[in-house]
Amino acid sequence: MAFFLYILVLYTFCASGFTLAKGALVATTPFFFVAVRLLIAGGGMLTWFFLRGHTAPILTRRSLFYLAQLSVLATYLAFMCDLWSLQFFTSAESAFIFNFTPFITAIFSRVWFKERLTARKLLGMGLGFSAALLLIGSMPRFSGQLVFSLPFFALCVAVILGAYGWIAMRVLMQEERLPISFVNGTSMLIAGFLALVSSYTAEIAFWQPLPIFQPQLFVMVTVSAVVLVNICFTNLYSYLLRRYTATLLSCAGLICPFIVSFFGRLFLGESLQIGFFVALIVFSLGLLLFYSEELRQGYYKLY
Numbered sequence: 001m002a003f004f005l006y007i008l009v010l011y012t013f014c015a016s017g018f019t020l021a022k023g024a025l026v027a028t029t030p031f032f033f034v035a036v037r038l039l040i041a042g043g044g045m046l047t048w049f050f051l052r053g054h055t056a057p058i059l060t061r062r063s064l065f066y067l068a069q070l071s072v073l074a075t076y077l078a079f080m081c082d083l084w085s086l087q088f089f090t091s092a093e094s095a096f097i098f099n100f101t102p103f104i105t106a107i108f109s110r111v112w113f114k115e116r117l118t119a120r121k122l123l124g125m126g127l128g129f130s131a132a133l134l135l136i137g138s139m140p141r142f143s144g145q146l147v148f149s150l151p152f153f154a155l156c157v158a159v160i161l162g163a164y165g166w167i168a169m170r171v172l173m174q175e176e177r178l179p180i181s182f183v184n185g186t187s188m189l190i191a192g193f194l195a196l197v198s199s200y201t202a203e204i205a206f207w208q209p210l211p212i213f214q215p216q217l218f219v220m221v222t223v224s225a226v227v228l229v230n231i232c233f234t235n236l237y238s239y240l241l242r243r244y245t246a247t248l249l250s251c252a253g254l255i256c257p258f259i260v261s262f263f264g265r266l267f268l269g270e271s272l273q274i275g276f277f278v279a280l281i282v283f284s285l286g287l288l289l290f291y292s293e294e295l296r297q298g299y300y301k302l303y
Contacts, residue, residue: 003244003291006236006240007249007252007255007287008255009236010233010236010237010240010249010252011252011253011255011256011259012259013228013229013232013233013236014229014233014253014256014259015095015256015259015260015262015263016224016225016228016229016263017225017228017229017233018086018091018094018095018256018260019091019260019263020221020224020225020228020229021033021082021083021086021091021225022086022090022091023217023221024083024218024221024222024225025083025086025087026213026214026217027212027213027214027215027217027218027221028211028212028213028218029199029203029206029211030080030083030084030086030087031080031083031084031195031198031199031202031203032195032196032199032203032206032210032211032212033083033218033222034079034080034083034191034192034195034199035192035193035195035196035198035199036192036222037079037192037222037225037226037229037230038075038076038079038188038189038191038192038195038230039188039189039192039193039196040192040222040226040230041184041185041188041192041226041230041231041234042184042185042186042187042188042189042190042191042192042230043185043189043192044185044226044231045181045184045185045188045231045235046181046182046185046186046189048181048185049179049181049182049185054179054182056182057177057178057179057182059178060176062176063172063176063178066168066171066172066176067168067172067178067183067186067187069164069168070165070168070169070172070183070187071186071187071188071190071191071194072190072191072194073161073164073165074161074162074164074165074166074168074169074187075165075187075188075190075191076190076191076194076195077157077158077161078157078158078161078162078165079158079191079195080195080198081154081155081157081158081161082094082154082155082158082162084151084154085151085152085154085155085158086155087151088149088151089151089155091260094155095256095257095260096257097152097155097156097159098159098162098253098256099128099129099253099254099256099257100156100159101159101162101163101250101253103125103129104159104160104163104164104250105163105166105167105246105250106121106125106250108163108164108167108246109167109245109246112167112170112171113167113170113245113246115245116297118293118297120289120290120292120293121289121290121293123286123289124251124286124287124288124289124290124291124293125251125286125290126286127282127283127285127286127289128251128254128282128283128286128287128290129254129286130282130286131254131279131280131282131283131286134275134278134279134282163250166237166241166246166249166250167246169183169238169241170241170246173238173241173242174241174242180235180238180239181235183238184234184235184238188230188234199211237249248290248291251286251287251290252287254283254286254287255283255287258279258280258283
């Protein structure tokens with residue numbers, strides 16, 4: 001029961017990120033928003049880490065290698081591709097594309113951690129993905145001109161890099177034994193500086209003096225995104241990686257579009273179709289099947 005509560009809270013944080021990011025594009029440019037979010041979140045986490053009396057851990061060559069990948073690939077490039085492509089997609093469409101994450105994570109986990117993909121696991125993942133298809137079927141279809149376009153490609157790159165990021169995170173925490181807050185804070189701070197340079201280079205026309213169009217909305221959205229996504233979601237996900245496999249957590253992420261749809265109903269007055277509830281039932285069955293199989297395989301114990 002605790003696992004399902006964790007998942008609900010975790011992906012509520014995640015779903016809020018899609019809504020907040022979409023709102024941020026009205027107030028500022030995508031690269032600048034990424035830079036500010038990451039610099040504030042990364043700086044805050046590292047400050048808190050050292051204020052609690054911790055000292056910087058000794059980094060081996062292997063840990064530096066994975067930390068660099070986490071910073072540059074899974075944080076900087078993934079965030080930049082995601083926010084840029086969001087200009088061309090709705091938040092629900094973006095959330096739907098992220099449902100490919102479990103399949104990519106499963107491949108990475110098979111290579112790095114030798115996690116077995118049994119028939120029951122594949123069936124569970126298939127049910128979860130089918131649920132997402134049912135959900136998207138009740139929404140406006142993707143515009144034909146967006147499919148296979150540069151924004152679509154950028155969003156797919158963000159999904160792949162994000163999936164690999166959790167693999168790198170798991171290596172750093174479980175094998176290199178690095179603290180969660182140190183890893184997250186360092187990777188975000190490095191990525192934030194890279195994003196700031198990218199913003200000043202690619203969005204220089206909007207720096208007059210800063211690329212902020214609506215200051216009040218910018219502050220509100222940025223603070224909310226930093227707290228809910230960069231701090232709460234990232235650290236809770238990292239914590240759960242200590243108990244559950246990356247594949248299971250990614251599979252559970254198929255619930256994200258449902259929460260995004262619920263937020264649309266709650267905050268935007270969008271109606272919920274019967275397909276939403278049917279898809280939710282199918283998703284629940286798929287997640288239960290996958291979860292029970294991982295318990296049977298002994299990847300973790302049920303507390």
